[in-house]
Amino acid sequence: MRSIRATIRLQLHAGFTFDDARRQVDYYAALGVSHFYLSPFLASRTGSTHGYDGVDPTRVDPELGGEAGLTRLVEALQAADMGILADIVPNHLAVGAENPWWQDVLAHGRDSDYARCFDIDWEQPGSDGKLLLPFLGDRYLQVLNDGELTLAWDAALGAFFIGYHEHRFPLDPAHTAELLAALPDDARTARDRQESSDDDPAIAAILARHDAATAEGRGRLHALLERQAYRLAHWRTANDALNWRRFFDITELAGVSVEDESVFDLSHAYLLSLVERGWIEGLRIDHIDGLADPKGYALRLRARLEAIAERRGDSAGENLHPPIHLPIYVEKILGDGEHLHTDWGVDGTTGYEFLDLVSGVQHDPAGREPLTRLWRDISGRSGDFAGEVETARREMLDGPLTAEFERCVRAIGALASANPGTREFTLPAIRRVLGALAVGYPVYRSYADLEGRPELDAEAFDQALCAARSRLSSADAGWLERLDDWLGGNAPAAFEQPERDLRLTAMTRFQQLTSPLAAKAVEDTAGYRSAVLLSRNDVGCEGDHFAYTPHRLHAANQERLQRFPRGMLTTATHDHKRGEDVRARLAALSELTQIIVPKMHAWAHDRRLYDSDEIPSGGDRLMMLQLLLAAWPLALESGPELEPGPDLESEFVSRRRQALGAFADRLVAWQQKAMREAKLQSHWLAPDESYEQAGEDAIRRALTGDKLTRELAETAALLDLPGAINGLAQAVLRLCSPGVPDLYQGTEFWDQSLVDPDNRRPVDMAARREALDAAEMPVSAWRHWRDGAVKQAVVQRLLALRRQYPALFSEGEYVALPAVGAYADHVLAFARRTSGMTLVVVVPRLPMALLKTPDGTQLQWADTALPLDALELNGAGEPWLTPLPVHAAGALALHEHLSDFPCGAWLWT
Numbered sequence: 076m077r078s079i080r081a082t083i084r085l086q087l088h089a090g091f092t093f094d095d096a097r098r099q100v101d102y103y104a105a106l107g108v109s110h111f112y113l114s115p116f117l118a119s120r121t122g123s124t125h126g127y128d129g130v131d132p133t134r135v136d137p138e139l140g141g142e143a144g145l146t147r148l149v150e151a152l153q154a155a156d157m158g159i160l161a162d163i164v165p166n167h168l169a170v171g172a173e174n175p176w177w178q179d180v181l182a183h184g185r186d187s188d189y190a191r192c193f194d195i196d197w198e199q200p201g202s203d204g205k206l207l208l209p210f211l212g213d214r215y216l217q218v219l220n221d222g223e224l225t226l227a228w229d230a231a232l233g234a235f236f237i238g239y240h241e242h243r244f245p246l247d248p249a250h251t252a253e254l255l256a257a258l259p260d261d262a263r264t265a266r267d268r269q270e271s272s273d274d275d276p277a278i279a280a281i282l283a284r285h286d287a288a289t290a291e292g293r294g295r296l297h298a299l300l301e302r303q304a305y306r307l308a309h310w311r312t313a314n315d316a317l318n319w320r321r322f323f324d325i326t327e328l329a330g331v332s333v334e335d336e337s338v339f340d341l342s343h344a345y346l347l348s349l350v351e352r353g354w355i356e357g358l359r360i361d362h363i364d365g366l367a368d369p370k371g372y373a374l375r376l377r378a379r380l381e382a383i384a385e386r387r388g389d390s391a392g393e394n395l396h397p398p399i400h401l402p403i404y405v406e407k408i409l410g411d412g413e414h415l416h417t418d419w420g421v422d423g424t425t426g427y428e429f430l431d432l433v434s435g436v437q438h439d440p441a442g443r444e445p446l447t448r449l450w451r452d453i454s455g456r457s458g459d460f461a462g463e464v465e466t467a468r469r470e471m472l473d474g475p476l477t478a479e480f481e482r483c484v485r486a487i488g489a490l491a492s493a494n495p496g497t498r499e500f501t502l503p504a505i506r507r508v509l510g511a512l513a514v515g516y517p518v519y520r521s522y523a524d525l526e527g528r529p530e531l532d533a534e535a536f537d538q539a540l541c542a543a544r545s546r547l548s549s550a551d552a553g554w555l556e557r558l559d560d561w562l563g564g565n566a567p568a569a570f571e572q573p574e575r576d577l578r579l580t581a582m583t584r585f586q587q588l589t590s591p592l593a594a595k596a597v598e599d600t601a602g603y604r605s606a607v608l609l610s611r612n613d614v615g616c617e618g619d620h621f622a623y624t625p626h627r628l629h630a631a632n633q634e635r636l637q638r639f640p641r642g643m644l645t646t647a648t649h650d651h652k653r654g655e656d657v658r659a660r661l662a663a664l665s666e667l668t669q670i671i672v673p674k675m676h677a678w679a680h681d682r683r684l685y686d687s688d689e690i691p692s693g694g695d696r697l698m699m700l701q702l703l704l705a706a707w708p709l710a711l712e713s714g715p716e717l718e719p720g721p722d723l724e725s726e727f728v729s730r731r732r733q734a735l736g737a738f739a740d741r742l743v744a745w746q747q748k749a750m751r752e753a754k755l756q757s758h759w760l761a762p763d764e765s766y767e768q769a770g771e772d773a774i775r776r777a778l779t780g781d782k783l784t785r786e787l788a789e790t791a792a793l794l795d796l797p798g799a800i801n802g803l804a805q806a807v808l809r810l811c812s813p814g815v816p817d818l819y820q821g822t823e824f825w826d827q828s829l830v831d832p833d834n835r836r837p838v839d840m841a842a843r844r845e846a847l848d849a850a851e852m853p854v855s856a857w858r859h860w861r862d863g864a865v866k867q868a869v870v871q872r873l874l875a876l877r878r879q880y881p882a883l884f885s886e887g888e889y890v891a892l893p894a895v896g897a898y899a900d901h902v903l904a905f906a907r908r909t910s911g912m913t914l915v916v917v918v919p920r921l922p923m924a925l926l927k928t929p930d931g932t933q934l935q936w937a938d939t940a941l942p943l944d945a946l947e948l949n950g951a952g953e954p955w956l957t958p959l960p961v962h963a964a965g966a967l968a969l970h971e972h973l974s975d976f977p978c979g980a981w982l983w984t
Contacts, residue, residue: 076387076399077158079357079641080109080881081810081874082817086649086835087114087136088124093144097151102844104155106867107874110356111152112160112817114649116145117346120169124832125649126162127361128169128328131176133345149354158356160402163346165333165372166365167322172243177329180206182245184304192338194320194330194367196482202318206305209313209326210242219293224307226285226296228278235281237300239307247303254281317478322365323591324475330587334367339375350401351383357402359425364407364519364590367583370419371524376403377420404643408594410518411617415639416531423635423642426817427615430646432631433808434610434658435623436903437801439921442665443607443621445672450607453679454694460618463605467596468514470754476592483584484509490561490577500554508547508554513589515542520590523563523582525575536563602652603753606698609705610661613652622665625903625920628808629891632905636813636889644809647819647826651834653705654826655819659805660705660798666923667793674790675700683783684773691770692756699746699770703777705798706827707791708738709861728780735778742778743771745829796932797922799825799860800977803869804903804918807956807978810873811907811916813889823870824863843867853956854976857932872955873980876914880982883912890946892917895966896939901925902969904941913946913983915961917973925977934977936969943967952981 083103085096096111103111115126118136126136135142152158170177176189184190184206185197197204211218218224218239227238234251237244258277285299286292300307308316313326320330333339349355358376363369384399402422407415409428415421447458456463472480484505491500516539521532528536540559544552562585567578602612612618635642647655664671678684679696691699711734747767750757757763778784802825809816819826821838824846828834846856846864853872856865877884887907892915894902901924904917919925919934927935948963954972961967961981973979 076353076356077109077156078400078881078885079158079160079402079815080877080884081107081815082110082112082160082643083108084112084649084817084819085114086124086820087116087126087139089122089138091837092138093140093148097148099840100148100151100155100157102840102847104157105847106823106871107878108157108818109878110158110160111148112359113162115162115164115361117163118173120171120173124835127164129164129167130169130171130174132168132342145349145354153353159354160357160359160404161346161349161355162359162361164361165331165339165342166362167328167330170327170329172241178243178245181208181303181305182247184247191335192331192341194332196318199318199482199485201316203306205303207308207312207316207318208244208305209308209310209317211239211307211309214309215307218307219287219297222287224287224296224300226282226299228282237296237307244303244305244307246299250299250302257281314475314477315481320479320482320587322362323595330365332367333372336375339372343376343379347379347383350380351387353387357404359404359406360421361406363405365587367587368524369405370416370522373403373405373419373421402641408519408615410535411619413518413535414531416522416529417638423639423814425648426643426645426814427648428631429644429809429812429814430613430648430651430655431616432623432628433646433805434613434616434662435620436625436628436920437659437662437805438608438611438622439662439665440622442668445668446607446665449672449676450605450694450697453676453697454606454692456605456694458605458607460601460605460607460612463601464596464618465514467600467604468592469510470600471592471595472510472513475595476588479588479591480506480510480513483513483581483588486577486581486584487558487561490574490581493574493577497557500557504551504554508543508551508558509585511543511546511551512539512555512558513585513592515539515546516589516593517542519593520586521563523586525566525568525579527566527568528563532563599752600754603698603749604694604755606694606701608661608665609653609698609701610658613658614648614650625891628903629889629905632812633889633891640813640885642814643817644812644814645817645819646805646809647822647834649819649831649835651819651828652830653702654828654834655805655822656798656802656826657702657705657828659801660794661701662801663794663797663923664701664705666797666921670793671704671790674786678787681783684776685769686772687769690756690766691750691773695746695750695753695756695770696773698749699742699774699777702742702745702829703774703787704791704794706738706742706829707788707794708734708827709795709825709863711735711738711788732780735780735784739775739778741829741833742774745833746770746774748830795861796926799865800919800922802826803866803978804920806866806869807873807916807918807980808903810870810877811884811905811914811980813884813887813907816874816877818870823867825866847871852958853978854958857976860932869956869978876955876980876982880912880914883907883909883914887912887914892941892943892946894939894941894969896969897937898925898939898969902939902941906946908946911984913948913952915941915943915946915952915967915979915981915983917941917967917969917979919973919977922977933974934969936973939969940966941969948983950983952983955980955982 116136116139117129118131118134119126120128120130135145168174176192179189180187223239225238227236229236235246285296287296322328366372380401384401388399404423404425405421407424415424450458487505487509488502491497518535521536522529540555543555561578562582567575598614611621678700679693750767751759756766777787846867851868853865853868856868887909890906890908892904892906901919901921903920907914925934943963943966951960951962954960957972957976957979959972
């Protein structure tokens with residue numbers, strides 16, 4: 076068993092299997108990570124590219140290589156003294172023919188052995204005790220009349236089912252038996268002698284009797300469907316009438332009731348067996364906020380892991396000190412001022428809040444005003460991110476999340492009608508008051524349980540009450556005190572049945588509503604509507620905060636060390652909207668507003684890009700321009716404009732044309748997603764092809780290789796060096812701050828990816844291996860920084876430091892170090908310290924002021940220095956990123972140590 080020192084996130088799919096990952100073990104071992112952090116690898120839908128659409132948690136995905144492939148990977152990792160951190164998905168499973176549990180529920184209804192696995196409200200008004208299946212492309216009768224629903228026979232299972240395109244809806248086994256029992260005696264005897272198929276005359280006769288091509292067949296087929304435990308419906312009914320919990324608004328992903336201990340055991344038995352075997356050494360919990368009881372789930376999982384650790388220690392015949400610890404990380408987006416609860420038995424979050432902190436300190440606060448003014452002028456929108464979020468929340472409640480909202484309304488209504496004192500709290504009033512409370516909720520959710528609302532959640536709930544009160548009439552606002560009481564203000568455990576269960580249900584429904592409401596409104600809507608600067612709109616970022624002071628980062632690092640010293644630190648994930656170095660370049664843009672804002676204003680009206688003054692919108696134009704500049708490939712060679720001439724087909728011109736075309740393709744894919752997520756001029760459910768084409772035309776015109784392309788390229792080049800410096804500083808902060816650093820696949824080179832699936836493209840491992848084999852020091856690699864090898868060198872050096880001195884990073888004190896001198900505000904420095912060892916770390920921030928030389932690779936620090944007296948150091952500090960040691964006496968002069976390379980780390984032992 077290995078302690079998790081640093082992780083590399085790898086995305087598994089049919090094109091990158093366990094064996095493909097195994098072939099990279101030696102590289103990542105040499106880079107210095109301790110664990111492969113693998114995307115979900117239990118069985119998922121055929122062709123899944125991510126694994127979050129699991130269908131069977133009792134086996135490994137065969138497309139990844141199955142258990143045999145996992146075995147080979149585990150053996151290779153353990154031979155390299157490495158392990159696996161596994162991403163698991165307890166909240167939901169994909170529905171459909173590949174999910175045996177779901178199919179059993181469809182066949183047997185509430186009598187299914189798996190009915191309690193899914194969060195189904197069989198008693199929902201209007202459902203007639205059936206499971207609503209909104210998977211039809213048109214209204215039910217239209218689909219039936221068009222003959223798209225067919226009765227079919229599965230010879231292997233000996234059962235009939237309803238076929239609809241790729242969907243398969245089983246019949247109640249009793250109905251299959253009835254259909255077969257109706258066969259003539261001779262046909263039934265013949266069928267018993269051999270396996271029947273569609274070609275069997277008897278089976279064919281049954282199918283023919285239910286053929287929707289005839290009125291009689293349609294009648295029989297309809298009658299048969301009416302007897303099933305489910306009701307087929309048009310997909311558009313899902314948002315209004317769905318009677319089972321899903322993941323966000325994705326009807327193909329059904330919520331799993333892991334709060335039920337029997338369901339927990341059923342869905343985790345195989346996973347925990349892999350832990351027991353020593354194949355998995357830590358877990359990452361996907362979307363824990365979707366669960367009914369996150370704390371209860373985490374504590375139950377922790378208890379299972381501790382029992383396994385104890386058994387493994389006993390079986391080894393060892394009295395392990397310290398005992399085996401299997402970390403648990405939760406995917407949890409913390410809102411402004413929100414703190415992860417310390418009583419869940421988890422080791423921390425997956426690190427989105429760290430991503431936000433690092434991004435925030437790299438933005439120049441002076442850039443907010445001119446960028447906001449530009450956004451308002453061109454987009455016609457306010458630039459008020461909080462206002463965009465509120466509008467989006469209301470839209471979600473009135474549209475994609477209506478079914479979830481109504482389930483919560485009914486739960487509150489049941490409580491209200493159970494007491495004479497609250498019977499006047501009618502359903503329409505509940506909708507108004509509950510809606511205002513949900514819209515005003517400032518974070519993803521509360522974590523109230525049988526014991527009521529935790530004190531840590533009180534402030535957020537009070538903020539929601541205050542926001543709701545400001546939006547409601549005085550009569551409606553009078554009910555907020557009652558909602559406060561019902562939704563955790565008083566502990567359900569203090570009440571007798573049935574009120575205890577009514578309160579618990581209402582509380583749970585509310586908490587499972589506000590979580591998807593926040594995600595859909597913030598990440599998937601407002602983040603694509605408001606873009607003063609896109610780097611502040613990423614997953615986990617606080618869009619209301621344009622920039623942070625270094626003090627905020629230092630305070631958060633110190634707090635993490637005290638509360639969650641093993642918390643994960645990340646700046647790039649499979650869910651990020653912009654790669655970590657795209658964000659670093661956008662942060663640099665905040666320092667260059669005097670130059671870039673006028674250019675963007677002109678390009679937003681440039682007739683070379685647009686055929687219309689209105690299409691695409693000003694907001695979409697500015698977002699496109701921001702990403703054109705920030706994601707401009709560093710490898711895209713500059714050169715002459717691509718105009719007709721004798722050298723038009725030269726190798727250079729041809730290569731550049733291909734590179735521009737590839738960049739345009741990536742931007743077009745990003746833009747289409749952005750437009751549809753914004754839900755303004757286009758939408759996933761109703762795409763406006765002509766509007767989207769106008770956006771694509773603008774991108775392709777910008778990248779034809781003409782004069783406009785050169786203008787854009789020259790402006791993008793202004794971001795190159797400050798963006799690279801920000802990128803290196805970001806890496807150093809992640810690798811040296813309290814916590815466990817996580818790297819996302821490929822990001823040891825520059826990460827200029829866009830939103831998925833762009834950030835899941837294949838990684839050029841050959842180039843990375845070649846650079847690692849060269850073993851170049853950071854200062855040397857800085858001279859050819861565009862190829863990304865310098866970032867890899869920094870990562871490798873600091874991971875080697877972590878491997879050599881693990882206690883320094885797991886236990887070391889964190890001391891913020893203030894600088895002095897002309898550029899003191901451009902320094903971010905701290906020390907990690909144990910009783911016999913001190914590491915001093917220094918990185919620049921807002922680097923434009925430091926770039927004074929013609930090529931920009933040397934920084935001008937003037938008299939800026941870092942006093943070291945308070946650390947009481949002796950002797951010289953060993954350099955890990957730069958060539959010269961630092962003598963403890965006096966101060967660390969930055970012009971002497973950080974002129975040729977922007978980041979430094981020195982160790983005193």
